[in-house]
Amino acid sequence: MAVTKRGLVLASTAIAVSAVTITGAGIHLSQGQAFFQESPKGLVDEVWQIIDRTYVDGTFNKVDWKATRTEYLNKPYASKEEAYKAVREMLKKLGDPYTRFMDPQEFKNMQIDTSGELTGVGIQLTADEKTKKLTVIAPIEDSPAFAAGILSKDIIIQIDGQSAEGMELNKAVSLIRGTPGTSVKLTIQRGDKQMEYQLKRAKIEIHPVRSSYRKDEMQGGVGYIRLVQFSANAPAEMKNAIQKLEKQNVSGYILDLRSNPGGLLFTSIEIARMWLKDGAIVSTVDRQGEQDRERANNRSLTDKPLVVLVDGGSASASEILSGALQDNKRATLVGTKTFGKGLVQSVRGLGDGSGLAVTIAKYLTPNGRDINKHGIDPDVEIKLSDDQRQALSKDRDKIGTPADLQYAKALEILTQRIKAQQPTAPKS
Structure with missing residues (x-):
């Protein structure tokens, strides 16, 4: 069962407490729905087979996975509910909260809602x-x-x-x-x-991208872009935001990824290509150690100075984008250490309408950093107290203003970078 890049999600977006969460587009449905609807044991085996073929850890958390199949296929199942319980027990042996089974209603709640x-x-x-x-x-x-x-x-x-x-x-x-x-x-x-x-x-x-032109003492001003989620429509909105700000002749950009929990893998790659002319973006590594390396494609929309804001809520796809920009020395990262989730999942539909999310790979930044459980350290650390964070949450109009200390620092650094690129006047 092939999985396209557009069917891949990042583990930090495992669950959104809403009717819909950001999962892989193009969910792959298994064949033989009628068979599995009538065969709870067939469903158990279908899940086992997918894990056996694709799970990122070839030791299966040091569990004898073949013996596990025998154990669970030798049990009688009088209903689908009993099979669901068995599947969850079986998956728990992997010790991975991101590899999980969803009954049909839970899986329905996980589908992408194209209306946003x-x-x-x-x-x-x-x-x-x-x-x-x-x-x-x-x-x-x-x-x-x-x-x-x-x-x-x-x-x-x-x-x-x-x-x-x-x-x-x-x-x-x-x-x-x-x-x-x-x-x-x-x-x-x-x-x-x-x-x-x-x-x-x-x-x-949800509108994943918000942007504005910030006029200050610099000719052309600054473009401020806040990206709140790596959903399927984020690349189009990001492209429109950059192109609009370029027409306004901004001198540089602040990209705000704070509290962005991530989303789709292909979205993070597409957006990275808007900022990077060349260089690696990310590599994914499966259990055989095979790497799929994504690179910039010489189609960047701007080469103007860039500062990126990150914090502990910047996760997965946010970490791919910020890591790529940092490793390629394209941007300065300001804020606090990111969340630290570097796992990729495939979300698959099963025969009876239920679903399975499977951790199939980990990702590395261009310099080969495995940020899982560690996160990405900013170039310039600026911490906010809980009170300061709550104040920004309650008064969102202050986010991305001088009252926002992290933004204020980002603007200071961006100003320095812009001035450094300006040609110096010849001495008389």
């Missing part, structure tokens, strides 16, 4: 690989979670009073999702503080 409209509270969630705790990657901008002040790295410890300790990601998402207008109460652990958020579910319209 999500229903939920707008939280990107993951299960921390070490602690297994439900951890917020980033809230989606203009969502109830973002407006309430939920932050990257917050830990969800209760959902409507129910303990989230040891809770599976899919179950947590099903508890948090719901009909627009209804509410859910989340209990959050942030450092040594506990706090409660009563969130009202809503429809969330």
